[in-house]
Amino acid sequence: MDMETFTDTRDGNTYRVVRIGNQCWMAENLKYLPAVCPATTTPDGDPFHFVYDYQGRNLNEAKATAHYRNYGVLYNWPAALTACPPGWHLPSDAECSGIVDFLIRRHGDLSPATAAYALKAEASPDGEDKHPRWEPAAPEPGDHGLVQTLRRIARRVLDRTPRGCNTDRFGFSALPGGRVTHGGFYRIGELGYWWSSTGASPLRAWCRQMTLGGTVNRWDALKEDGFNIRCVRDCLSASAQL
Secondary structure (H helix, E strand, C coil): CCCEEEECCCCCCEEEEEEECCEEEECCCCCCCCCCCCCCCCCCCCCCEECCCCCCCCHHHHHCCHHHHHHCCEECHHHHCCCCCCCCECCCHHHHHHHHHHHHHHCCCCCCCCHHHHHECCCCCCCCCCCCCCCCCCCCCCCCHHHHHHHHHHHHHHHCCCCCCCCCCCCCCECCCCEEECCEEECCCCCEEEEEEEECCCCEEEEEEECCCCCEEEEEEECCCEEECCCEEECCCCCCCC
8 A cells, every 4th residue: 555654844753644535644643752751740731741651751761762663652632732743633523533434434344343453553463572563562460471361362252353353454553552541551552542632521532542342432531641643634635535
């Protein structure tokens, strides 16, 4: 699949761009990082930027981590609103719904229960231990290896999810970058979260979540939480749509 690229002149990061419907989306999580702070920073309504598992404030150190390179930056909602480069914007709640609705309408084999499989980056081949991937990156607190393995198997059974079912069919390459909440980092390799620009209440805003299963979940999250973002721009070209 041929893809356009875009270079953010603010920091030199280059992103793949994919057209879906009448929109062009960055096919990677945004990495713009003007400042960084620990997950334990007390929320005060200001914009905060986080890098998964980094608890310092040194930009060079944060950008040197594998989590930054692979999964991008986690933004609280105030930071997400202004993070996209000129000519791009944080998608609204309606735009986030639109990408899934368009694909289901255009491709009869997709449904609300399976659309995420076509949007997520492909899983690592069996026997390989690579990042980024849709697998838990490390045991959760209190888990041992066997417990974590059984937990993964149970999730796949409940979701009817065979290993390697993610196809990245449209080049969107969604990745499970985890989240920041309540002073800690959680669920990288297993869950992906992305902000929309639409507020739900004074303290909450709408976001999208992808799990190991095939659905794209819509829910409202605390604006102080740290999620990834995907920027979108309007495409005026009449070229073929996916």
